[in-house]
Each structure stands twice: as C-alpha cells, then as structure tokens.
Amino acid sequence: MESPRYDFIESLHPKFIEQLHAFFSHEKRYFFKQLEDWVFVKKATNFAEFTNISKKNREILAQNFFLPSLSLVSQVNSGKDQTVKFLLRTQSGHTIEAVLIDDGLANKGYILCLSSQKGCSLACRFCATGTMGMLGNLSSGEIVSQYLMLAALSNRPIKRIVFMGMGEPFLNRKNVFLALDILCGKDQSFRGFGISSRRIAISTSGILRGIEELAGHSLNIRLSLSLHSAIDESRAELMPDLKNISLLQIAKAMQYYSRQKNQAVFVEYIMLKDLNDSDAHLKALIEFLKPLFVKVNFIAYNKVQGKPYKPSSQQRIAFFIEQLQAQGIVATQRYKKGDDIGAACGQLVSKKIVTVSP
Numbered sequence: 001m002e003s004p005r006y007d008f009i010e011s012l013h014p015k016f017i018e019q020l021h022a023f024f025s026h027e028k029r030y031f032f033k034q035l036e037d038w039v040f041v042k043k044a045t046n047f048a049e050f051t052n053i054s055k056k057n058r059e060i061l062a063q064n065f066f067l068p069s070l071s072l073v074s075q076v077n078s079g080k081d082q083t084v085k086f087l088l089r090t091q092s093g094h095t096i097e098a099v100l101i102d103d104g105l106a107n108k109g110y111i112l113c114l115s116s117q118k119g120c121s122l123a124c125r126f127c128a129t130g131t132m133g134m135l136g137n138l139s140s141g142e143i144v145s146q147y148l149m150l151a152a153l154s155n156r157p158i159k160r161i162v163f164m165g166m167g168e169p170f171l172n173r174k175n176v177f178l179a180l181d182i183l184c185g186k187d188q189s190f191r192g193f194g195i196s197s198r199r200i201a202i203s204t205s206g207i208l209r210g211i212e213e214l215a216g217h218s219l220n221i222r223l224s225l226s227l228h229s230a231i232d233e234s235r236a237e238l239m240p241d242l243k244n245i246s247l248l249q250i251a252k253a254m255q256y257y258s259r260q261k262n263q264a265v266f267v268e269y270i271m272l273k274d275l276n277d278s279d280a281h282l283k284a285l286i287e288f289l290k291p292l293f294v295k296v297n298f299i300a301y302n303k304v305q306g307k308p309y310k311p312s313s314q315q316r317i318a319f320f321i322e323q324l325q326a327q328g329i330v331a332t333q334r335y336k337k338g339d340d341i342g343a344a345c346g347q348l349v350s351k352k353i354v355t356v357s358p
C-alpha cells in the first residue's frame, strides 16, 4: 500500500480544504466540522481516535492523509528544571527539535519553543543550529504538529508559543503565516486552534520583509528581535549572513512594527564575553534602543561544544541591565533553562553536537 500523500492538518486550512473535500464529496458540512473538532478541540493525533466518524471514512483518511505531520523520535528531560526537549522526524526523514519550558508561573504551564526550518541558512557564529546548514523549510503542518503533539504529550497546558527554535521564521514566511492561521484561526469560517495571537511570539534575526509583513497582518503577534550587538561591524562578525541589513534599517522596521501594532518589540541580547559586552557596546546599545518602544532580555551565552565563545560574567550582565534601566529602558535577564540537555537558547541542533554547561 502507498504511503498517505496529504498532510491532514494543512488540509484543514481553507487554502487546501478542497483536497479534503475531494475525498468526501458526498459528506455534509457537519462532517468536516467533526474532523476539525477532532484536531482543534480534542487534539487527536491519530485517525483511530475519530470515533464518531465511520470506519470506512477513517480508512479513507488513513490511506490518503498523515496525522500528525511529524513522528516522535525521543524526548529528554532536564535534570535541573522542568524543561523537556523533543526530537521529531519530518516526512522527509530529517529531524528537528522542539522544547517545552516551564513558564515559571504559579498556575504551572509550559512555553513551547518550536522550530520553523530544518537547520538554518544564516549560520550565526554562536548558534548550534547554524552549524547544520539549511536542510529545508518546515511545512505549516509540520510547524503546527509540534504544538499538537506536545500538547497531547504534556501533562501541563501550553500557555505560550515562541518561534525561537531551529531556523529563521521569516525565511519561511509562507508556511509560518499559514501555521499562524491554523494556530490562531483566520476568520469566522476557520477558527483553527483558537490560540490568542498575544500568546505567540516570533523571533527574527532582522529579516525586514518579514517584520513588515507581520506588521501588516491582522494578528497581533509579539515580535522579538535577536540583536546581540548595536554596532554594525560587530553584529556582522557575530551574524555574518546579515551584514547587508543595517541597524538603521532594523530600527526603522521595529518602529514601524510598534506603531502598527501599538506594542513593544522584545529585544534578545546574548551576552558573549569580550565580544559584545564592552563599554562601547553598552553605549551603542543605549543609543540604539532609546528611541524605540522595546523590552530587552539579556541572556548569558549557552555554551556549545566546538565553539570558542564564553558567557559574560553575571556582574557584567547586571551592569548592562542597570545602565539600561537608568535610561528608562525596560531590561531584564532571562535565566537559562534546559542548558543541561542542550535545549537552551542557541543550543538546538539535530545532529550529534554535545553541549556542555559553563
């Protein structure tokens, strides 16, 4: 028997629904509503669970569609916090990683850090994912399946979703925007999972076209910028593939986003010893941030074996935060979670790279 050809989650999107209709042309609207309910409400990950659908129709589904779009390879739990890292296989046989991170709130939920690409084309110097190269984009079904599968596997609710895993989301805009439709819903006729857009953040290294398109999108997604240096030359050292995008262009795009959405942009700054933590970097950072509506997160660099970099000292990070706050800029430190299992910021990679704690 041939393998199923169509991605079921993607097929529920209005753009692809015709391929589902084609297999069930005699079924009424209610039937398709039942199918949506199994995925979007009951979070079923197998057609066998669709118990109010006839056996014959379940067989047609299983023969022609796959659900979910990924399969679970392994999962590893952190020994020091509640972080869980998942290795998932795509239809093409590649593996990607997704992470559940304790949200640290009293009502105990998870933040899902999901991937948008298989690897990444940008090869930022400090990042483990960048060492993989670009192995392809994830489909919208594969992006959404990370949420569906981990929601089904987790004993705690997923409260927020961040596109901060493997890949640059804005270099896979078509599928990322389709995935947002499925996660949040599109309009009255397609509600998807119905997740509030305010619970979703997309992190970009500064892809201007993506920032502009998200600013024009009807959803109020939170935008996060991976900055890491406010000096053009030093940013180009750390993120060489982005050297043609100037900080001035990025600042304009961020201002545009804040104005369009009336919300702050989050700025991530990984603190790397002797690379972006000098007084000159601090001065440039303050000048860059002052005119912007931002909230800044400092992150101590998470070591990756094979990379020569070290995190800045805790005192230096605290000094940066203090100096920004003195200028009225909201700044905090994001404490690392899951670094013992290679699940922290910049550590995701789905081939054998051993990560070590500093």
Ligand code: SF4
Pocket: 120, 121, 122, 123, 124, 127, 128, 129, 130, 165, 166, 167, 168, 205, 226, 346
């Ligand atoms: S930091 Fe982000 S954009 Fe840069 S290589 Fe890693 S995944 Fe890609």
